[in-house]
Amino acid sequence: MSFSLESFSLKGKTALVTGARTGIGQAISVGLAAAGAHLLLLGHRDNLDETKAKIDQLGGTHETILLDLSEVSSIREKLVPVLEKYDIDILVNNAGVIHREPAMEFSESEWLRVMDVNINSVFILSQEIGKTMVQRGSGKIINIASLLSFQGGMFVPAYTASKHAVAGLTKALANEWAGNGVQVNAIAPGYIETNNTEAIRQDEHRNQAILDRIPADRWGEADDLAGTAVFLASKAADYVNGHVLVVDGGWMGR
Ligand code: NAP
Numbered sequence: 001m002s003f004s005l006e007s008f009s010l011k012g013k014t015a016l017v018t019g020a021r022t023g024i025g026q027a028i029s030v031g032l033a034a035a036g037a038h039l040l041l042l043g044h045r046d047n048l049d050e051t052k053a054k055i056d057q058l059g060g061t062h063e064t065i066l067l068d069l070s071e072v073s074s075i076r077e078k079l080v081p082v083l084e085k086y087d088i089d090i091l092v093n094n095a096g097v098i099h100r101e102p103a104m105e106f107s108e109s110e111w112l113r114v115m116d117v118n119i120n121s122v123f124i125l126s127q128e129i130g131k132t133m134v135q136r137g138s139g140k141i142i143n144i145a146s147l148l149s150f151q152g153g154m155f156v157p158a159y160t161a162s163k164h165a166v167a168g169l170t171k172a173l174a175n176e177w178a179g180n181g182v183q184v185n186a187i188a189p190g191y192i193e194t195n196n197t198e199a200i201r202q203d204e205h206r207n208q209a210i211l212d213r214i215p216a217d218r219w220g221e222a223d224d225l226a227g228t229a230v231f232l233a234s235k236a237a238d239y240v241n242g243h244v245l246v247v248d249g250g251w252m253g254r
Contacts, residue, residue, distance in 0.1 A: 007236040011036035015233065016088050016129070018042040018069060018121075019095030023194030024144060024222045026051045028092055031226025032233060033060030037090060040065055040083075044095070069095050069121040070113050080128050087136065090233045091129045093122040093166075094144045096159075098196055103157045111158045118162035119169070126173055130182060137181040140233045143170050145186040145244050147251060167244050174242030183241050185232050190248025192220040216249030 015032045019025035020041035033039050033055040039062040041048050048064055055062045067079050097117045099110040126141055133139025147153075148160040149167035167186060174184040191197060191210050200206045201219070211217070228247050231237055246252050 003236075008230060008234045009036050010090070010230065010233060013037045013089040013233070014040065014086055015090035015092065016040040016042060016065075016083070016086075017092040017094055018125070019044070020051050021045070021048045022050075023196065024189060024192060024225050025092070025094040026054070027222035027226045028094060028229040029062075030054045030058070030060075031223075031230050032090065032092075033062065034058050034226075035230045035234070037233070038062070040086065040088070042067060042069075042095070044068055070097075070116045072116050072120045072124055075121060075124045076128065079125075083129070088129050088132065089138070090140045090142070091125065091133075092142045092144070092229065092233075093125060095121070096144060096162075096196070098156055098159045100155045100199065102155050106157055114158035115162055118159065119165040122166060123169060126169070126184070130173065130177060130184075133182045134177055134180040139182040140237070141173065141182065141184040142229055142232050143184070143186040145170070145188040147188060147190055147246070147248060149186070149188050149244060150252065170244060171242040178241040183232075183237060185237070185240055185242065186244040187225060187228050187232065188244050188246045188248070189225055190214065190220050190246070190251045192222055192224070194222055213254055214249045214251055215254060218249065220247070220249055 015037040017025055017029045020029045021043045029039050029051055041062055042065050046066055052062055097114055099114055143166050145166045146163040149163040153160045170184055170186040225247055
């Protein structure tokens with residue numbers, strides 16, 4: 001195969017992105033649409049207008065699906081029947097929640113909610129959509145991991161455990177499905193300006209300490225993740241399997 005820029009095109013592909021309303025999920029949705037994909041935007045509540053408007057501006061196409069991913073059983077009961085009419089080529093497991101509390105006080109209900117959204121739903125969605133990809137002999141799954149897939153963090157034990165699990169699951173699924181033409185990879189964003197990091201950006205001391213460690217000398221923007229997602233979703237990444245690609249302005253190398 002000779003290489004051409006067409007290898008990055010997503011024309012004719014259908015992509016499902018979870019958590020598409022805001023932040024990284026929005027930026028990745030718009031990026032995939034810019035590369036030509038038809039977007040299935042999975043939202044929690046019916047307010048994805050901003051994401052839809054950005055895709056419309058590009059002349060892209062989209063549909064919306066609403067589901068609360070913390071109700072993991074509803075993925076098989078409600079979502080899978082809706083998805084039957086689509087051939088999903090690209091699945092981006094982006095939706096995620098964070099709960100900050102010292103481990104000694106961390107409530108069981110918060111532990112379970114974080115695990116349900118950040119890892120349990122990722123497994124069930126990947127399993128259900130991965131089956132159809134394996135049957136068709138092609139597909140890309142991109143999981144959104146974190147620097148806390150490698151490090152421990154402070155006061156976010158459930159988040160850290162869930163994101164370590166996301167990295168592990170990425171490799172486990174990649175090993176099983178690479179031979180069937182399905183690539184499973186992850187993106188580990190660094191510190192990105194989104195709702196997820198609002199609280200630590202408001203804390204002047206934490207904000208400065210974080211900035212001091214980022215060689216790029218700035219927080220990341222959600223758009224910094226879009227190109228990486230397009231690459232991993234494209235034919236250009238057909239031989240990339242089980243990789244957790246860090247996009248962090250250099251944080252991990254410091
Ligand atoms: P965000 O703006 O808070 O986005 C989180 C998204 O997940 C929202 O669209 C949210 O929908 C959705 N979501 C939350 N609970 C859900 C549920 N029960 N069912 C369905 N959707 C749900 O923050 P973000 O930074 O873009 O986060 C996106 C991903 O990046 C997460 O997995 C996060 O862990 C990861 N990440 C972020 C950073 C960072 O620095 N920002 C770093 C590493 C990894 P609603 O808004 O409608 O609730």
